[in-house]
Amino acid sequence: MIVLPREIAEHVGRDDVVVWDGDPATPPGSTRFYVPSYMAGEWAFEAMRLMPDLEVCQLHTAGFEHALAHLPEGVTLCNAAGVHDASTAELAVGLILARLRRIDDMARAMPSGDFIHDRYDALADKRVVVVGAGGIGQALARRLEGFECEVVLVGRTAREGVRARAELDELVREADVVVIAVPLDDSTRGLVDGAFLARMRDGSLLVNVARGAIVDTDAILAEAGRLSFALDVTDPEPLPPEHPLWRAPGVIISPHVGGNTTAFLPRIGRLVREQVERWESGSPLRNVIVS
Amino acid sequence: MIVLPREIAEHVGRDDVVVWDGDPATPPGSTRFYVPSYMAGEWAFEAMRLMPDLEVCQLHTAGFEHALAHLPEGVTLCNAAGVHDASTAELAVGLILARLRRIDDMARAMPSGDFIHDRYDALADKRVVVVGAGGIGQALARRLEGFECEVVLVGRTAREGVRARAELDELVREADVVVIAVPLDDSTRGLVDGAFLARMRDGSLLVNVARGAIVDTDAILAEAGRLSFALDVTDPEPLPPEHPLWRAPGVIISPHVGGNTTAFLPRIGRLVREQVERWESGSPLRNVIVS
Numbered sequence: 001m002i003v004l005p006r007e008i009a010e011h012v013g014r015d016d017v018v019v020w021d022g023d024p025a026t027p028p029g030s031t032r033f034y035v036p037s038y039m040a041g042e043w044a045f046e047a048m049r050l051m052p053d054l055e056v057c058q059l060h061t062a063g064f065e066h067a068l069a070h071l072p073e074g075v076t077l078c079n080a081a082g083v084h085d086a087s088t089a090e091l092a093v094g095l096i097l098a099r100l101r102r103i104d105d106m107a108r109a110m111p112s113g114d115f116i117h118d119r120y121d122a123l124a125d126k127r128v129v130v131v132g133a134g135g136i137g138q139a140l141a142r143r144l145e146g147f148e149c150e151v152v153l154v155g156r157t158a159r160e161g162v163r164a165r166a167e168l169d170e171l172v173r174e175a176d177v178v179v180i181a182v183p184l185d186d187s188t189r190g191l192v193d194g195a196f197l198a199r200m201r202d203g204s205l206l207v208n209v210a211r212g213a214i215v216d217t218d219a220i221l222a223e224a225g226r227l228s229f230a231l232d233v234t235d236p237e238p239l240p241p242e243h244p245l246w247r248a249p250g251v252i253i254s255p256h257v258g259g260n261t262t263a264f265l266p267r268i269g270r271l272v273r274e275q276v277e278r279w280e281s282g283s284p285l286r287n288v289i290v291s
Numbered sequence: 292m293i294v295l296p297r298e299i300a301e302h303v304g305r306d307d308v309v310v311w312d313g314d315p316a317t318p319p320g321s322t323r324f325y326v327p328s329y330m331a332g333e334w335a336f337e338a339m340r341l342m343p344d345l346e347v348c349q350l351h352t353a354g355f356e357h358a359l360a361h362l363p364e365g366v367t368l369c370n371a372a373g374v375h376d377a378s379t380a381e382l383a384v385g386l387i388l389a390r391l392r393r394i395d396d397m398a399r400a401m402p403s404g405d406f407i408h409d410r411y412d413a414l415a416d417k418r419v420v421v422v423g424a425g426g427i428g429q430a431l432a433r434r435l436e437g438f439e440c441e442v443v444l445v446g447r448t449a450r451e452g453v454r455a456r457a458e459l460d461e462l463v464r465e466a467d468v469v470v471i472a473v474p475l476d477d478s479t480r481g482l483v484d485g486a487f488l489a490r491m492r493d494g495s496l497l498v499n500v501a502r503g504a505i506v507d508t509d510a511i512l513a514e515a516g517r518l519s520f521a522l523d524v525t526d527p528e529p530l531p532p533e534h535p536l537w538r539a540p541g542v543i544i545s546p547h548v549g550g551n552t553t554a555f556l557p558r559i560g561r562l563v564r565e566q567v568e569r570w571e572s573g574s575p576l577r578n579v580i581v582s
Contacts, residue, residue, distance in 0.1 A: 086413065087413045090392070090415060091392055093384070094388030094394055097382075097388060098388075102548075103389045104394065105398075107396075107399050107543060108402075110399075110537050111399075111538060113532030116546075117548060118548075120548065120551075120553075121552060121553050122552035122555075124378060124552075124553075145437055147377075147434055241405055242404065243404065246401050246404040247404075254392070254394060255407075257408060257409075262410070262411075262415075263415040263416060
């Protein structure tokens with residue numbers, strides 16, 4: 001039995017699936033291929049204990065830590081890497097342009113109608129260093145191609161079109177914009193600390209569309225004003241209303257909305273359909289985290 | 292004698308030019324090639340009366356109406372069409388993303404720290420109709436290429452890759468985003484009126500980076516809320532602080548900053564250098580408005 005939440009099932013385009021949104025009263029026990037609901041919370045993962053025939057758990061997120069704790073022995077776990085690339089990369093461009101062109105300041109000045117015309121930064125002619133050469137980093141690089149700016153992709157190791165993370169200290173010194181688009185792991189936790197930010201030029205912009213814990217929040221607060229920040233993710237998250245980061249100068253914060261857009265459903269629908277077809281035909285699944 | 296304002300002269304890269312920023316006490320009478328100052332206002336144009344040897348007036352704007360009234364008989368007038376394309380097209384993308392992804396609402400919610408997470412529109416999968424297939428329209432289409440959206444360029448007449456303005460009524464009905472990027476002339480003044488907006492789908496977005504008078508302000512106010520608007524130009528302009536457009540729902544306004552960015556000086560510098568070289572060698576000038 002293939003079990004999917006309703007909003008995804010509609011985009012998968014098969015009529016042989018069972019819709020289940022994590023109602024604890026009716027866990028579908030004969031589930032073999034399972035997509036936990038986006039909205040159901042912890043219970044959607046705990047329910048896997050009650051699915052003795054479960055073979056595949058397909059997430060609709062790139063992150064998978066929350067599922068690992070509940071994954072039964074022998075079940076294959078796949079994430080949704082790639083599904084959020086378009087939406088997240090697009091937000092990164094939106095945040096870069098909003099901050100450089102001061103669209104955030106203009107929006108805030110609108111109620112009083114008194115925004116002062118001035119000459120601001122363009123993205124054209126700037127050097128953008130994208131830390132992370134995976135799906136989001138590459139999706140971002142494709143989107144920046146038309147903007148007459150220079151894009152430097154930075155991966156773990158150097159390869160064609162990608163610089164090595166070992167060069168990052170030097171690359172950051174010459175960047176106008178640095179975008180963080182790496183997964184959170186032991187090598188990236190706290191990667192952007194006070195020393196990292198100190199290397200950045202006056203007036204340059206740091207964008208984080210990855211995970212909050214990659215950037216040290218106290219370091220942001222110390223540098224806000226000299227540097228500019230655009231953050232879709234924060235540490236802590238959600239950011240409490242009284243947190244000073246909400247009101248730090250030159251900082252724009254979006255509430256972790258990188259992936260959750262209208263682009264999500266068609267893309268997760270295509271991924272789940274492909275994965276179900278692979279599973280049925282015995283082909284290797286994509287995005288396998290645990291097998 | 293070649294006479295340029297200081298900030299442009301620095302980017303032209305020649306040492307045989309005279310810097311003049313429109314100080315009325317010292318009009319350079321032997322001027323033959325002249326770029327009026329960006330900041331000096333009316334006097335910079337009136338000064339042409341005091342330049343009996345003037346051959347070329349090279350503007351740094353695409354608009355040229357303000358210079359025509361003061362242009363002496365026999366002087367060639369060139370505009371700066373193309374110089375603002377990168378910056379203006381870039382702002383159009385920024386405004387589209389800001390409005391679809393609600394970066395404007397997020398910026399306004401930041402001081403209270405209480406923005407509510409929700410699923411908003413992505414640009415991916417959308418159909419963007421760009422009214423105007425000139426420099427800005429094409430620069431915008433290039434920038435949108437990586438965004439997984441469909442771009443429809445609309446020109447005066449149909450040609451390869453460009454639909455005819457005669458089809459606009461139908462194209463607007465199927466658009467998610469309509470961007471106005473045409474010059475203001477008799478055929479475009481009031482082009483976007485109540486009937487035009489009535490054709491647009493609920494929730495779709497109109498962006499104006501051209502001239503305020505192309506879009507009817509009362510029609511915007513009547514449709515704001517059903518439609519979304521992102522306006523770099525308005526009618527009237529500047530918009531008085533008490534004007535209701537500043538506070539209309541779903542409207543973001545930037546204060547005519549499409550062209551005035553850091554991208555401007557390197558590009559006007561390159562254009563002026565090329566024009567001076569053409570003038571010196573007797574080659575045809577670019578962007579000739581009056582000759």
